Amino acid sequence: MRTSIATVSLSGSLTEKLTAAARAGFDGVEIFENDLLASPLTPEDIRARCADLGLSIDLYQPMRDIEAVPDEEFARNLRRARHKFELMRRLGTDTVLVCSSVHPLAEDDDALAAYHLRQLADLAQEFGIKVAYEALAWGRHVSTYDHAWRIVEAADHPALGTCLDSFHILARGSDPKGIADIPGEKIFFLQLADAPLMAMDVLQWSRHYRCFPGQGGLDVTGLLRHVIAAGYRGPLSLEVFNDVFRQAEAGPTAVDAHRSLLMLQESAGLAALPAPVVPTQVAFAELVTPDAEPVSALLGALGFARTARHRSKPVDLWQQGEARILVNTGPAARRDGTQLAAIGLESPDPDGAARRAESLLAPVLPRRRAAEDAPLDAVAAPDGTELFFCATDRPELPSWTTDFHPVPSPGQPARHVHRVDHLALTQPWHQFDEAALFHRTVLGLDARESVDVADPYGLFRSRPVANADGSVRIALSVGPAPTDDTARAQHIALATDDVVAAARAFRAAGGRLLAVPANYYDDLAARYEFTEAELETYRDLGILYDRDADGEFRHCYTETIGRVFFELVQRDADYRGYGAQNAPVRLAAQHVQRPGR
Ligand SMILES: O=C(O)c1ccc(O)c(O)c1
């Protein structure tokens, strides 16, 4: 179906918004009145700009407080409407949105509302314009879609129809089933928005927290099915009032917006995309670093051995069990400092995974980084992390490991760590919700609820995504101040069967563990029945503990290099968490450890 976006959903000047919408692949826009009023462009210029960009202007919006107002007020409204219809003719758009009155003098009188809307529609018709009447969830007397439709039906005018807005309908808890009873040709427009589930005033919720379908908790897919069942064939248009998107760069936001509409169409059965190919393991994590020395020392202390080197690039492969870390000292490293730059995801069908990602507008990276390299499908996640869809030593597919030649390593790697338990990635502040949607839809991972985690200097939000058996887990989080180092930290959690032995070996090899305050262990003693010896061991090593109905979780942390630190994790098979309740203690300890505090 045709896709459209309201200019209010994007940041910037009208020109920037239009350009971003067009580049992201939208077919049309709704022009929000304030964007036009603030623009130096004439309506004719805007029309031409849209035409050049291949955008139709699907809607002009909104007209407010039109109906059921006192006579003299309504007379002024008709005069205002005539001006707007002339403007719309210059813009070349034929549908105007009228939202239900919030006027303090508006009367609770459906017959009067219908009479006024009918007169407005009469005038609109002279200009070849259609009026789409929308119930605002906080409308003074009309606040539900079925009420708005009853008034439209009573007015019975060919130039008058209704506009459905998923936010207003779902936020009020209306049953969208009744939509299927509205004749499709009387649904003049469809606005789509999601929102996180929150108990708050609906106007504030709408004006500040709307988000793109799939990012929140409303059943936008179910609603869309009813609208399609009614026979609606107009554009699917996003109308998202959101404080974060107002500030974020319009280009990426528009791409995220368009991706959400692709997803929505897929989930409502309106479009077929290449099926998701769910990764089965973390094949590798790639660190870039300007200085291999401290990273090598840390990996060595953790029990990794440097087993291979890239044939043509300054990249080493460190391995222990199934855990593989690439250490890249190439040019990106000198630019960006030590960080987790790429993740290799073991994929049952790397090519299919890349096609899925591409169909959802993920930026596809070149297949070969150098001519002689094995072809590797890769895309960029919203935070810029490169995701490689790879096969590791599977005879039927090219293996990324063939780009590496073995190097003699002194001794065997240790056996404390057997695989990557999870990766934790901090997201740019404006991209947290999108990151979860991306990992769910592009990679086919399941997202759990997000949790708030207190840091001494702000609040983190964290939301894990994982595959069904937990063999791939990624914890996405967003920190308080983007300039704060802990807010940007990333980590690699390594799975061990015995965290005490792993931590002791790490320390014996010269590694430094994050020290945890004694108060934490006093609290552990109060909550659980550890022996004094166990507690002493945990206190000594900085091991944190969590338990839920499904099992136990023990973990500890290394020091941080650049943006990166490691975690040693011992989890019971059925425990699905990440020790979130320990995170505030860990964050505080990391602030203490950091030089300069
Ligand atoms: O918040 C508002 O005023 C407003 C305006 C126009 C709309 O379509 C809408 O859903 C909300």
Ligand SMILES: [Mg+2]
């Ligand atoms: Mg709306």
